[in-house]
Amino acid sequence: EVQLVESGGGLVEPGGSLRLSCATSGFAFSVNTMTWVRQAPGKGLEWVASIYRDYTTNYANSVKGRFTISRDNGQSMVLLQMHSLKPEDTAVYYCSLDPSGTTRGQGTQVTVSS
Numbered sequence: 001e002v003q004l005v006e007s008g009g010g011l012v013e014p015g016g017s018l019r020l021s022c023a024t025s026g027f028a029f030s031v032n033t034m035t036w037v038r039q040a041p042g043k044g045l046e047w048v049a050s051i052y053r054d055y056t057t058n059y060a061n062s063v064k065g066r067f068t069i070s071r072d073n074g075q076s077m078v079l080l081q082m083h084s085l086k087p088e089d090t091a092v093y094y095c096s097l098d099p100s101g102t103t104r105g106q107g108t109q110v111t112v113s114s
Helices: none
Strands: 003-007 010-012 018-025 034-039 045-051 057-059 067-072 077-082 091-096 108-112
Touching: 003 091, 018 034, 018 091, 018 108, 034 067, 034 077, 045 067, 045 077, 045 091, 057 067, 077 091
Parallel strands: 010 108
Antiparallel strands: 003 018, 018 077, 034 045, 034 091, 045 057, 067 077, 091 108
């Protein structure tokens, strides 16, 4: 059974930082592309970033230069380091096995507000 468990969300002021973690099990982590998606209040799922089996990465323009996705194949974990957070980054963040977010965890809430 595939399990994806996100953690690390919270309330942060604009300009602040957070690091999200996703612990996984039940599939061959090291050969899978891993993705972070998010859903802001009242909006659909938005792709944020992906990391491929060869460790190459890709980012949405809205987060490029501020967010960094990484993976730890030994721990079967994917991370999202977020800097210079903005109010528009407020969303539930999910790690996912696919860019559309079809197979994702339960999510972790990130709120950026003063």
